[in-house]
Amino acid sequence: MELLGQLTVTGSLTDEEFDRRFQEISSYGDDHLICVIEDESSGKIAATGSVVIEKKFLRSCGKVGHIEDVVVDSEFRGKHLGKRVVEFLTDHSREMGCYKVILDCSVEKKVFYEKCGMLNRGIQMSKYFD
Secondary structure (H helix, E strand, O other): OOOHHHOOOOOOOOHHHHHHHHHHHHOOHHHEEEEEEEEOOOOEEEEEEEEEEEEOOHHHHOEEEEEEEEEEOHHHOOOOHHHHHHHHHHHHHHHOOOOEEEEOOOHHHHHHHHHOOOOOOOOOOOOOOO
């Protein structure tokens, strides 16, 4: 949660709430995969990201991988860990039979994702309910 807080607002969770959500995500199997890179010397999570596999009717019941929540701890940036996370999640999507993988990012992160092989293909639209 500390690392995700470097990406966006996380809110506060009890250990019980965290465990309940983790169990729920785990029940989705390979359709929701969380990648974690740990710094073995400190035991600290250095980077993370996830991919959710969406099953569609389009493209003969194809699948799309949605990469989410990619973040590298400020202490570990510049070591290409973010790129490794994106590549791992992209490979997982390909192995799951996805015809594409997509993600949303801020304008500031556009160059990073282009270096990961992503192309700007449109505009993201959102509506928040807070």
